[in-house]
Amino acid sequence: MQIHKFGGTSVGNAERIQQLVAIVEAERKRKTRLVVVVSAMSGITNLLLEATRKAAQGDVVAVTAAGATLRARHLEALEQLVSDGAAHYAVAAELEAFFDRFARIGEGIALVGELPPRAQDFIAGLGERLSARLVAAALNSRGLASVACDADRLIITDDTFGAAVPDLAATALATRERLLPLLDAGQIPVVTGFIGATPDGVPTTLGRGGSDYSAGILGAALEAEAVVIWTDADGFMTADPRLVVDAQVLPHISYAEAGELAYYGAKVLHPKTLLPLIPKGIPLYIKNSFRPEGAGTKVSATTGDWHADVKSVTSITGLALLTVAGRGMLGVPGIAARTFAAVAAAGVNVLLISQSSSENNLCFMVEDREAERTRSALVKALSLEFHHGCVERVEVLTPVAIVSVVGAGMRGRPGIAARIFSAVAAAQVNVIAIAQGSSEINISFVVNESEAAAAVSAIHERFELGART
Numbered sequence: 001m002q003i004h005k006f007g008g009t010s011v012g013n014a015e016r017i018q019q020l021v022a023i024v025e026a027e028r029k030r031k032t033r034l035v036v037v038v039s040a041m042s043g044i045t046n047l048l049l050e051a052t053r054k055a056a057q058g059d060v061v062a063v064t065a066a067g068a069t070l071r072a073r074h075l076e077a078l079e080q081l082v083s084d085g086a087a088h089y090a091v092a093a094e095l096e097a098f099f100d101r102f103a104r105i106g107e108g109i110a111l112v113g114e115l116p117p118r119a120q121d122f123i124a125g126l127g128e129r130l131s132a133r134l135v136a137a138a139l140n141s142r143g144l145a146s147v148a149c150d151a152d153r154l155i156i157t158d159d160t161f162g163a164a165v166p167d168l169a170a171t172a173l174a175t176r177e178r179l180l181p182l183l184d185a186g187q188i189p190v191v192t193g194f195i196g197a198t199p200d201g202v203p204t205t206l207g208r209g210g211s212d213y214s215a216g217i218l219g220a221a222l223e224a225e226a227v228v229i230w231t232d233a234d235g236f237m238t239a240d241p242r243l244v245v246d247a248q249v250l251p252h253i254s255y256a257e258a259g260e261l262a263y264y265g266a267k268v269l270h271p272k273t274l275l276p277l278i279p280k281g282i283p284l285y286i287k288n289s290f291r292p293e294g295a296g297t298k299v300s301a302t303t304g305d306w307h308a309d310v311k312s313v314t315s316i317t318g319l320a321l322l323t324v325a326g327r328g329m330l331g332v333p334g335i336a337a338r339t340f341a342a343v344a345a346a347g348v349n350v351l352l353i354s355q356s357s358s359e360n361n362l363c364f365m366v367e368d369r370e371a372e373r374t375r376s377a378l379v380k381a382l383s384l385e386f387h388h389g390c391v392e393r394v395e396v397l398t399p400v401a402i403v404s405v406v407g408a409g410m411r412g413r414p415g416i417a418a419r420i421f422s423a424v425a426a427a428q429v430n431v432i433a434i435a436q437g438s439s440e441i442n443i444s445f446v447v448n449e450s451e452a453a454a455a456v457s458a459i460h461e462r463f464e465l466g467a468r469t
Contacts, residue, residue, distance in 0.1 A: 001033035001183065002226050005193065005215035008042035009232040010289040011131045013073075014080035021138050023230065023292050024188065028144060031225075033183045035218060036146075036190045038135050039211040040127020041073060045194075048102070052123050055106045056115040063106030071099050074130050081138040091137045098130055117161035122203045124162075125152075125195035128211070136190040146188040154178060155196035155217055157204045164196055164204035166217055168276055171196075175221040191218060212270035216284070220276035227282060230289040233268045235297030236261055238465035239313045243453045246466030250297050250311055254408055257311055258284075258299040260442045264404035265314035274299070303408050309416055310463045311407040315452045319351065320371035320398035321432065324378060325361035328390035335385060336362055342381030348374050352402055352444055354433040363433055365446065371396045400432065401452035404444040405459060411440040421445075423462035429455045 004027060006020050028034060051066035074095050082088045105123060109115050132148040139146035154175045157164035182189050193211025196204050206213050212229055219227040236258065239247040253261075255278050262271040268286050277284060278301075287296035303311075324339055336355070339362060343350060352365040366374050378394045385391040410416045417436075420443060424431060433446040447455050460466065 001035070001222060001224050002027070002031050002228060003035045003037060003215050003219040003222070003224050004228045004230060005037040005211060006039065006135075006230045006289060007211065007232070008039040008044075010230050011038055011040075011135060012042040014077040016289075017077060017081060017135060017138050019289060020135060020230075021142050021144070023289060024139060025142060025144060026292070028188070032186075034188050035179065035183070035222065035224075036135065036139075036188055037193045037211060037215045037218060038128060038131045038190060039193050040131050041077075044070065044073070044127035044130070045124060045208075048123050048126055049120070052106060052109055052115055052120060055109040056113060058110055058113055060107055060110040063103065063110060067099060067103050067106070070102065070126075070130075071095075074134060077134055078137065081134060082141050084141065087137065087140065091133055094133050095130060098126055102126055118202055121161045121164075121195075121205045124205050125192065125203060128192035128194050132190045132192045139188060139190065144188055145186060146190050147182060149179065149182075149189045149191045151192045151195050151214060152197035152201070152203045154191065154221075155206075155214065156199055157196040157206070159198045159202065159204065161204055163207040166196060166206070167199075168217065168220065170199070171217060172221040175218060179222065206272075209270040210272075212273040216273040216276045219282050220280055223280060224282055226285060227273075227277060228285045228287060229269060229273070230287055230292075231268050232288065232290060233286070234288045234291065234294050235286040236266055236268060236299075236312065238311065239456055239460045240265075240315070243315070243456050244313075244460045244466070247460070248466055249295070251295060252298045252300070252303060253311055254303045255299060255301060256439065256441055257303065257406055257408055260404065260406045261312055261314055264402060264406070264442070264444065265316040266312070308463070308465070309407055309409040309413055310405055310459070310465065311409070313403065313405050313456045313459045313465070315401050315403045315456050316351065317399070317401045317449050317452055318368050319365050319400050319402060319449075320368045320396055321363055321365055321400050321446055322371065322374055322378070323361050323363040323393075323395040323397070324382070324391060325395065326385070326390050326392035327360055328385075328388070328392070329360055329362075332385075332390050335382070335390065338381055338385075339378060342377045343374055345381075346374060346377040348377075352433075352435050352446070354435045354446075365400070365402060368398050371398055397432070399449035400446050401449045402444055403447055403452055403455045403459075404442055406442050408441050410443070417443060419462055420459055423458040424455050427454045427458035429458070
C-alpha cells in the first residue's frame with residue numbers, strides 16, 4: 001500500500017486533475033491499495049486567508065468576491081471532469097454547501113470584526129475539502145472507485161490553531177479504523193491534506209505546506225510501503241536550477257540530508273514530512289506530476305550508491321541578520337535564554353544562530369518582514385541588560401541570505417570547509433556569519449542577498465556537482 005500526495009499545481013485545474021487521474025490509474029495497476037492526499041487548488045488557500053483577513057476589518061465585499069472566484073474555479077473544473085449528470089449534480093451539491101458555509105462564516109467575521117483562530121483554520125482548510133471532492137469525482141468517472149475523506153476525522157491534533165501538533169498514536173487508530181475498510185473494499189480514499197482536528201472534533205491545520213506532512217502522518221499510521229510526493233519539480237536537486245544551469249536531480253539521499261535541504265530552501269518537501277516516517281523506515285519519493293516517467297528522488301535511511309562529499313547547495317533569501325552585542329555580555333549567564341525567549345514570545349521563527357567565542361555578540365536569522373518587530377521585542381526584553389551596560393545594541397542587517405551546503409559525505413572529512421570557503425572567496429563573496437551543526441552534514445553561512453547566487457554557483461562548480469550525477 002502506498003500514499004500518493006498531489007500538490008496545488010497538480011490539482012490546479014481540470015487538465016491537471018486529469019493528469020493526476022492518469023498517474024493514479026497507472027499506479028493502481030502496480031499497487032492495488034492506494035491512498036491519495038490532495039492540497040487545495042493553487043492559490044486558493046491564499047485567496048481564502050486574504051478574504052477572511054479583510055473580513056475581520058469589516059470588508060464583506062472581499063468575502064463575496066473570493067466566494068465568486070472559489071465557486072467559478074471549482075465548478076468549471078467539475079464541468080470538465082464529470083460528464084454523468086447524476087454524478088455531476090451530487091458533487092456540485094457538495095461543493096455548493098462548502099461555498100455557502102464560507103459565505104456565512106465570512107459574513108460573521110465581518111459582522112463581529114474579529115477572526116478567531118479556530119474559524120481561520122476551518123476557512124484555511126476549505127480548499128482541500130473542495131479539491132478532494134473534485135479528485136474523487138474525476139477518479140470515479142474513470143472507473144476508479146474513490147471516496148473523498150476529510151482528514152479532520154483521521155488526523156488527531158492538539159488545539160494549536162495554525163500549526164497543530166498531531167497525536168500519532170490516536171491518529172493511527174482513527175486512520176486505520178476509517179481507511180482500512182475502504183481499502184479492503186477496493187476503494188481509493190482521497191484525503192484532504194493540511195487539516196486535522198482536536199479530539200473533540202474542532203478543525204485545525206498543520207501549518208502552511210502541511211499537506212506533505214499529512215501524507216507522512218498517514219503513511220506512518222497505515223505502515224505504508226512508501227510515500228510518494230507528486231509536485232512540479234523533478235526531485236531534490238544539486239542546486240536551484242534557476243541559479244545553476246547544470247543542476248542535476250539527486251537520485252537517492254538520506255532522511256537527514258533531505259531534512260536539511262527541506263529546511264534550508266528546497267521547496268519540494270515540507271521539513272516535517274519525514275518525522276513520522278523515519279522511525280518506521282518508510283521510504284519517500286519525490287516525483288514530477290508533469291513528467292511522471294522521471295525517476296525522481298528516493299529518500300531513505302541510507303544514501304544509496306551516490307557517495308559525493310557534498311550533495312547539494314541551497315539558499316534562502318529575504319532574510320535579516322539580528323545581532324545582540326555588548327562588551328559586558330562576556331560571562332553573563334542568561335542573555336541568550338532571554339533573547340530567544342523574547343523572540344519566541346513574539347512568534348518569530350529563528351532560522352540560524354551563530355555566536356562568537358568571545359561571547360561579545362550573538363547573531364541569528366529571521367525573515368526580513370519580521371526583523372523590526374523582533375528588534376523591538378528584544379530591546380524591550382533586554383531593557384535591564386541595556387541599563388547595566390551588558391548589552392549595548394541590537395543591530396539589523398538586511399537583506400541577507402543563508403547559503404547551505406549539505407551532504408552526509410562531509411562528515412569526518414577534513415578540508416571540505418576549506419574548499420567551500422575558498423570557492424566563495426574566489427567568487428568575491430563576503431561571508432558575514434557561519435554555523436555548523438555537530439552532525440557535520442550541513443555547513444551554513446550568511447551573505448548579502450545580492451551575492452547568494454554567485455556563492456551557490458561557485459560551490460556547485462567547485463564540487464563538480466553538475467558532472468557527478
